[in-house]
Amino acid sequence: MTPLLQITNLHASIEDREILKGIDLTVNAGEVHAIMGPNGSGKSTLASVLAGREDYSVTEGSVLFNGKELMELSPEERSREGLFLAFQYPVEIPGVSTANFVKTAVNESRKHRGQEPLEPAAFLALMRERMALVEMDPSFLQRSLNEGFSGGEKKRNEIFQMAMLDPVLAVLDETDSGLDIDALRIVASGVNALRRADNATIVITHYQRLLDHIVPDYVHVLWNGRIVKSGDKSLALELEQRGYDWLKQEAAVEA
Amino acid sequence: MSTHPLVELAQRLVPAHVVSGDVESSDGRLDALRREGLREFVRMGIPTTRHEEWKYTNLFPFIGLDYSYAPVRWSERAASTDARTSMTEVASALGQHISIRIVDGVVEANLTNVPDGVDILELTSDIVENDKDVARTLGSGAPIGSHPFVALNTALLESGIVIRLRKGVQCELPIHLSVETTANASTLIAPRLLIIAEEGAEADIIHSSHTSGGATVLDVTVVEASIAATAHIRYYKIADDSDASRSISSVTADVHRDATFTSHALSIGGRFVRNDLAIRLCEPSSQGFLYGVSLLAQSEYTDNHTVVDHMVPHCHSEELYKGIYDGSSTGVFNGKIYVRPQAQKTTAYQSNHTLLLSSKAQVQAKPQLEIWADDVKCSHGATMGQVDDEAIFYFRSRGIDEATAKALLTYAFVSEVAEKISLEGLRELVMRRIARRLSAESILA
Ligand SMILES: Nc1ncnc2c1ncn2[C@@H]1O[C@H](COP(=O)(O)OP(=O)(O)OP(=O)(O)O)[C@@H](O)[C@H]1O
Numbered sequence: 234m235t236p237l238l239q240i241t242n243l244h245a246s247i248e249d250r251e252i253l254k255g256i257d258l259t260v261n262a263g264e265v266h267a268i269m270g271p272n273g274s275g276k277s278t279l280a281s282v283l284a285g286r287e288d289y290s291v292t293e294g295s296v297l298f299n300g301k302e303l304m305e306l307s308p309e310e311r312s313r314e315g316l317f318l319a320f321q322y323p324v325e326i327p328g329v330s331t332a333n334f335v336k337t338a339v340n341e342s343r344k345h346r347g348q349e350p351l352e353p354a355a356f357l358a359l360m361r362e363r364m365a366l367v368e369m370d371p372s373f374l375q376r377s378l379n380e381g382f383s384g385g386e387k388k389r390n391e392i393f394q395m396a397m398l399d400p401v402l403a404v405l406d407e408t409d410s411g412l413d414i415d416a417l418r419i420v421a422s423g424v425n426a427l428r429r430a431d432n433a434t435i436v437i438t439h440y441q442r443l444l445d446h447i448v449p450d451y452v453h454v455l456w457n458g459r460i461v462k463s464g465d466k467s468l469a470l471e472l473e474q475r476g477y478d479w480l481k482q483e484a485a486v487e488a
Numbered sequence: 489m490s491t492h493p494l495v496e497l498a499q500r501l502v503p504a505h506v507v508s509g510d511v512e513s514s515d516g517r518l519d520a521l522r523r524e525g526l527r528e529f530v531r532m533g534i535p536t537t538r539h540e541e542w543k544y545t546n547l548f549p550f551i552g553l554d555y556s557y558a559p560v561r562w563s564e565r566a567a568s569t570d571a572r573t574s575m576t577e578v579a580s581a582l583g584q585h586i587s588i589r590i591v592d593g594v595v596e597a598n599l600t601n602v603p604d605g606v607d608i609l610e611l612t613s614d615i616v617e618n619d620k621d622v623a624r625t626l627g628s629g630a631p632i633g634s635h636p637f638v639a640l641n642t643a644l645l646e647s648g649i650v651i652r653l654r655k656g657v658q659c660e661l662p663i664h665l666s667v668e669t670t671a672n673a674s675t676l677i678a679p680r681l682l683i684i685a686e687e688g689a690e691a692d693i694i695h696s697s698h699t700s701g702g703a704t705v706l707d708v709t710v711v712e713a714s715i716a717a718t719a720h721i722r723y724y725k726i727a728d729d730s731d732a733s734r735s736i737s738s739v740t741a742d743v744h745r746d747a748t749f750t751s752h753a754l755s756i757g758g759r760f761v762r763n764d765l766a767i768r769l770c771e772p773s774s775q776g777f778l779y780g781v782s783l784l785a786q787s788e789y790t791d792n793h794t795v796v797d798h799m800v801p802h803c804h805s806e807e808l809y810k811g812i813y814d815g816s817s818t819g820v821f822n823g824k825i826y827v828r829p830q831a832q833k834t835t836a837y838q839s840n841h842t843l844l845l846s847s848k849a850q851v852q853a854k855p856q857l858e859i860w861a862d863d864v865k866c867s868h869g870a871t872m873g874q875v876d877d878e879a880i881f882y883f884r885s886r887g888i889d890e891a892t893a894k895a896l897l898t899y900a901f902v903s904e905v906a907e908k909i910s911l912e913g914l915r916e917l918v919m920r921r922i923a924r925r926l927s928a929e930s931i932l933a
């Protein structure tokens with residue numbers, strides 16, 4: 234079986250500064266991977282490179298997504314192929330309603346798959362159903378996208394969009410930060426409801442409490458642009474207790 | 489110094505008896521006006537960029553062409569397809585409406601659906617002599633002594649349209665004046681429109697020009713509006729023309745007690761557009777609303793010069809212009825607000841916002857507030873920006889391509905002023921143009 238995502242020796246830099254220094258990661262359908270690591274270690278950079286942010290240049294390595302070279306696709310093509318990034322900091326878009334944005338996004342993906350645009354009534358029904366998944370009030374549909382949304386509302390909106398686009402691979406970048414305890418549970422159960430045998434999730438997080446809800450099959454620690462340790466869910470618990478210092482020392486010894 | 493060809497043309501066109509006529513002779517109001525127009529045009533000549541009001545307006549590339557004047561019936565009437573298409577598009581955006589067309593100088597008005605109390609007249613010397621309202625309004629608002637092209641239009645005054653709304657008439661159907669010109673050689677046209685709204689009248693008046701034939705058409709238009717007490721007129725000046733048109737227009741409106749004049753300057757196509765708009769709030773509680781959308785690409789040029797004159801107390805004006813400039817286009821906005829010493833309790837707001845879609849596009853914006861009264865609320869604001877790269881990436885990461893993302897962001901930018909367009913079809917036409925210009929027609933589905 235081809236893995237859903239296969240990252241091999243990925244190097245990426247920004248303004249001549251190397252941030253990712255050789256990442257290897259394989260994600261199969263049906264799996265949940267957690268990526269943890271200290272601030273500034275390159276987690277968001279990895280997510281951005283996967284999504285196709287053009288500020289970063291990939292200098293070495295390859296990323297195969299469903300067997301296709303991801304780096305050859307534009308950001309919009311990656312999305313239409315089923316990659317989804319939930320942003321650590323979702324952007325505010327004044328003047329574009331959430332409903333219009335989501336409708337345009339969904340119809341672009343449908344067009345890509347050779348499907349007709351959804352009828353307005355069916356679309357509205359679908360949006361309401363998927364909003365219910367993250368307990369978001371339908372009144373958000375008419376509001377400008379993310380404008381004036383609270384931190385937690387923005388994160389729910391990301392998962393709502395994920396639910397609408399039904400991706401093959403979702404990368405959630407600190408979706409738990411800024412969420413209160415109830416919202417964390419709601420968002421996590423939304424993500425879990427979307428899990429299937431033919432899709433996969435990468436969650437980037439600093440906290441075990443998210444992983445109590447979204448239970449990972451693998452946990453990886455990213456430090457200084459490399460994955461320095463991988464394990465099962467117990468690794469996250471160990472990190473919670475011991476912090477990162479012991480890993481940094483281990484990595485320094487190995488290097 | 490040699491005489492400019494356009495001045496020479498005007499001198500040639502105005503008959504000798506008009507030029508030499510003295511007050512004792514038999515000439516009437518129209519000839520007197522034409523004489524004044526010619527005199528002023530010759531005196532002022534063609535403005536150069538050294539002239540403060542014409543600083544950014546480069547007339548040079550086309551003003552010296554060898555124009556012929558075509559106000560009157562042309563023998564050849566090849567209503568060409570270009571003019572047709574853009575004209576039809578505006579007309580169909582309006583749905584049912586009253587149609588007045590000046591096709592190659594010939595007035596073709598279909599007056600079958602004109603309700604009682606709406607007069608649509610051709611501006612003839614007969615009318616000017618015998619109709620008191622027309623005589624009073626014609627030449628009363630237009631700045632003949634300070635705007636060279638108003639002077640030129642007046643010198644050549646030969647045909648025009650009067651739209652008069654009688655007391656209390658609410659004209660349900662929009663009135664569309666469409667000036668359609670086919671030119672195989674450089675042609676000068678000088679349409680004139682008089683709008684006379686009597687007490688309590690209300691109407692939407694749409695004014696557009698359409699050029700075809702490939703040769704340059706220099707359109708020098710003058711519109712004078714007189715808005716009596718409690719009347720409400722919404723005037724739409726649409727530039728949606730071919731690359732061959734060069735349009736210079738002056739619109740003036742005198743607004744009386746409790747009346748409103750709303751102007752929409754919609755530049756959605758056209759190589760060169762210079763709009764002068766002056767609203768005089770001349771009785772208490774009158775209001776002026778000035779809105780504009782300029783959607784420019786390539787080397788297009790749109791220049792909006794506006795003046796709001798608060799002459800008396802308790803008047804209100806609101807101005808909002810938005811420009812979207814792509815390619816190597818240039819947009820100019822110059823907004824003057826005068827608040828006279830006696831005009832206490834004035835509220836006057838002006839804003840002008842620009843979205844630059846290309847690094848080669850240019851904008852010149854200049855607010856000019858001259859306030860001599862102390863108990864007033866006035867403000868102005870101008871912003872200029874580009875589409876936000878972070879926002880574009882957010883769209884793209886959701887499967888929306890860059891062109892569509894730009895179009896949606898541009899829609900968002902323009903919607904504040906587009907919402908002011910009360911005619912839904914016109915609002916949609918503007919949005920359609922944005923989508924087409926930005927190659928994102930899919931968002932219209
Ligand atoms: N545009 C940029 N210019 C220069 N350096 C950058 C830029 N973007 C990111 N970096 C640097 O790259 C490194 C990795 O940043 P990244 O955002 O990927 O970290 P992270 O692991 O997501 O951290 P956090 O846990 O704080 O979210 C940081 O040192 C950051 O300062």
Ligand SMILES: [Mg+2]
Nearest residue numbers: 276277278321
């Ligand atoms: Mg991060």
